[in-house]
Amino acid sequence: MELTWGGIVFWALAWGGIFFLSGYVLVRLLKTRDR
Amino acid sequence: MHLGAEPLGTAAPKADLMEHKRERWASRLGLILAAAGNAVGLGNFLRFPVQAVGNGGGAFMIPYFSALILLGIPLMWIEWIIGRRGGRMGHSSTPGMFAALWRHPAAKYLGALGLFLSLTVMIYYVYVESWALAYSLFSLLGYYSGIGDLAEMSGFLRSYQGLNPEGPFATVATAYLFLLVTLFINFAILYRGISRGIELLAKVAMPLLFLFAVVLVVRVFTLGTPDPSLPERSVWSGFAFLWNPRFEELGHTSVWLAAAGQVFFTLSVGMGTLQTYASYLRDDQDIALSGLSTSTLNEFVEVVLGASIAIPVAVAFFGLQATQEIARGGTFNLGFVTMPIVFTLLPQGELLGMLWFGLLFFAGITSSVAMGQPLIAFLQEECGLTRKRAVLLLAAVVFAAVQWVVFYYGYGFDHEMDFWAGTFGLAVFALIETILLCWVFGIDRAWEELHRGAAIRVPVAFKWIMKYVTPGYLILLLAIWTLDEALPKLRLQGVPLQDVPYRWQSRGLMLLLLAGILAAVAWAWRRRREA
Numbered sequence: 001m002e003l004t005w006g007g008i009v010f011w012a013l014a015w016g017g018i019f020f021l022s023g024y025v026l027v028r029l030l031k032t033r034d035r
Numbered sequence: 036m037h038l039g040a041e042p043l044g045t046a047a048p049k050a051d052l053m054e055h056k057r058e059r060w061a062s063r064l065g066l067i068l069a070a071a072g073n074a075v076g077l078g079n080f081l082r083f084p085v086q087a088v089g090n091g092g093g094a095f096m097i098p099y100f101s102a103l104i105l106l107g108i109p110l111m112w113i114e115w116i117i118g119r120r121g122g123r124m125g126h127s128s129t130p131g132m133f134a135a136l137w138r139h140p141a142a143k144y145l146g147a148l149g150l151f152l153s154l155t156v157m158i159y160y161v162y163v164e165s166w167a168l169a170y171s172l173f174s175l176l177g178y179y180s181g182i183g184d185l186a187e188m189s190g191f192l193r194s195y196q197g198l199n200p201e202g203p204f205a206t207v208a209t210a211y212l213f214l215l216v217t218l219f220i221n222f223a224i225l226y227r228g229i230s231r232g233i234e235l236l237a238k239v240a241m242p243l244l245f246l247f248a249v250v251l252v253v254r255v256f257t258l259g260t261p262d263p264s265l266p267e268r269s270v271w272s273g274f275a276f277l278w279n280p281r282f283e284e285l286g287h288t289s290v291w292l293a294a295a296g297q298v299f300f301t302l303s304v305g306m307g308t309l310q311t312y313a314s315y316l317r318d319d320q321d322i323a324l325s326g327l328s329t330s331t332l333n334e335f336v337e338v339v340l341g342a343s344i345a346i347p348v349a350v351a352f353f354g355l356q357a358t359q360e361i362a363r364g365g366t367f368n369l370g371f372v373t374m375p376i377v378f379t380l381l382p383q384g385e386l387l388g389m390l391w392f393g394l395l396f397f398a399g400i401t402s403s404v405a406m407g408q409p410l411i412a413f414l415q416e417e418c419g420l421t422r423k424r425a426v427l428l429l430a431a432v433v434f435a436a437v438q439w440v441v442f443y444y445g446y447g448f449d450h451e452m453d454f455w456a457g458t459f460g461l462a463v464f465a466l467i468e469t470i471l472l473c474w475v476f477g478i479d480r481a482w483e484e485l486h487r488g489a490a491i492r493v494p495v496a497f498k499w500i501m502k503y504v505t506p507g508y509l510i511l512l513l514a515i516w517t518l519d520e521a522l523p524k525l526r527l528q529g530v531p532l533q534d535v536p537y538r539w540q541s542r543g544l545m546l547l548l549l550a551g552i553l554a555a556v557a558w559a560w561r562r563r564r565e566a
Binding site: 001002003004006007008009010011013014015017018019021022025028029031032033 | 093094274276321327331332
């Protein structure tokens with residue numbers, strides 16, 4: 001089975017979404033680490 | 036709507052607060068790692084990839100993320116709100132938390148369901164967790180290194196479970212020994228308490244789990260095509276199998292149900308455990324960002340790491356068709372049959388096997404201690420037991436009940452517990468807590484609670500999602516589950532005749548546990564009234 005463009009897009013969206021959210025919470029956690 | 040809920044910040048049982056100096060988390064990092072450890076479990080590495088490939092591949096992520104946003108994350112916040120507020124009132128378990136939300140005699144009994152679910156799931160979960168501990172040692176010692184095919188490895192697992200006397204294990208004694216060790220570790224951690232036990236475990240186990248998973252994922256990506264004569268068997272075929280979308284499957288209700296079910300399992304919501312963890316926060320400590328961080332960390336482990344190990348490896352070594360059959364055979368087959376064979380074929384396979392089962396054990400134990408803590412908190416705070424006695428009593432109950440799981444394994448005893456407590460019960464409990472917080476206590480006050488000391492401002496859309504969409508989603512989910520699965524399972528449809536007595540014994544045990552917990556709740560409240 002070949003990885004299709006659709007597969008690549010879904011894979012990228014899923015990982016991209018998770019990485020984006022991880023980055024967001026990490027930045028917020030660092031900014032508010034004293035609380 | 037405020038149906039008699041007590042005003043915010045009042046009516047804390049001051050006597051109890053005086054009696055018990057509340058435990059606290061030592062750091063926010065420790066709390067987030069412990070809460071993420073609670074959420075990250077065996078399901079992240081074994082169940083998610085199986086669900087994804089069986090329900091539309093990449094397209095599965097559409098219902099999955101929908102359920103995460105409309106169900107998972109709102110429920111996470113709902114549980115953190117209930118938990119931190121409960122802690123302020125002097126309660127670290129759901130009977131007291133619910134009684135503080137809704138001044139009605141029935142509230143504490145609804146909360147008792149949280150104790151029942153976490154206890155029941157813990158009883159069979161620790162057994163599977165002990166397999167991971169045993170297999171990590173077997174891997175290191177090369178105990179299964181001579182086994183080269185799926186049938187033989189399956190026989191090895193069945194022999195370990197005491198179901199195949201002709202295998203290397205004549206009896207279930209080895210599995211029993213590892214179970215005892217696992218139980219001892221669990222209860223020793225629970226005995227040490229929140230900051231010195233659970234938090235310390237999370238601070239050690241979660242980074243190790245993360246490290247082990249990253250090493251394995253890197254190894255998977257560098258596997259390529261293990262046998263060049265079979266070019267269709269490659270990790271990229273595995274990723275294609277996992278991520279190529281099959282949109283036609285999105286028309287099936289079962290796919291949306293599977294996605295919602297997976298979100299429940301993976302976040303460990305609807306079990307009464309997150310509320311307990313949140314109760315050890317101070318009133319001014321953030322829950323909005325902590326809840327979101329817990330969900331995000333869990334999703335990272337599931338979608339990025341968990342999805343990139345078992346399925347691509349199985350496809351690379353056994354091909355698509357065999358992997359589909361393995362996945363259909365059950366989630367444990369993938370982890371405990373397929374993966375060990377792969378490790379026997381790889382250089383440094385012993386070490387990789389130890390890492391794989393080590394990470395499963397860490398994923399398991401950080402979840403199982405979370406299941407034990409609500410019971411310990413209840414016995415201490417509501418029943419007045421010392422921590423030592425509470426831990427001993429819980430250990431005795433779990434030890435007694437797990438005997439059935441061990442000796443009746445293979446007869447579906449654990450399947451009954453997994454469906455009624457570990458699947459259906461979670462959705463029922465989630466619906467109850469959502470209605471109690473967002474409708475009885477009131478969404479405006481819940482929203483205010485969520486933002487007290489918050490490090491982020493949650494988009495206001497979630498206020499309406501929590502009030503309308505989440506309970507609506509849960510009601511729909513429960514209605515379809517009841518018709519499609521619960522009723523046939525209640526009637527034991529499709530269950531082999533020889534398993535029927537064991538299934539009924541499993542139901543009997545669950546009813547006994549529920550009755551015991553309800554009686555303990557009634558006794559605790561009577562004791563409080565008399566005091």
